[in-house]
Amino acid sequence: MASAQMPLPAAKPPDGATLFKQQCATCHTTNATDPVRQGPSLYKIVGRHAGKADGFKYSAAFAKTDFVWDDARLDAWLTNPQEVIPGAVMAYRQAKPETRAMIIAYLKELN
Structure with missing residues (x-):
């Protein structure tokens, strides 16, 4: 049996954009022009007041929030x-x- 094989290249670790596409893009967009999905667009989310995206109807609990999205809030969320x-x-x-x-980090790039 022949065992001469070329080594496979190392797998490239996913970046934020790839992770977003895999885990978030089913429900969220990253621009202001795509139709709203199950969740609001996350374009310019960092620094935006929670529950205040134009064109998205938030739950009653979400609409009552009074904070701005930052790294710590996004991480907790x-x-x-x-x-x-x-x-x-x-x-x-x-x-x-x-x-x-x-x-x-990827979401911050969208600001």
Whole structure:
């Protein structure tokens, strides 16, 4: 049996944009022109008041929020949305800090 094989290249680790596409893009867009999906557009989310995206109807719990999205709030939100906003309907949770950090870094690039 022949065993001469070329070594496979090392797998490239995913970046924030790839992770977003894999884990978030089903429900969210990253621009202001695509139709709203199940969740609001995340274009320019960093620095935006929570619950205030044009064209998106938020849940009653979300509409009552009074904070601005920053790194810490986004990290807490991706970790456990219902802890940040009781009654929130987002089901996604990300347990890995490094994955959350890459997604948040990507969202910051959209500002």
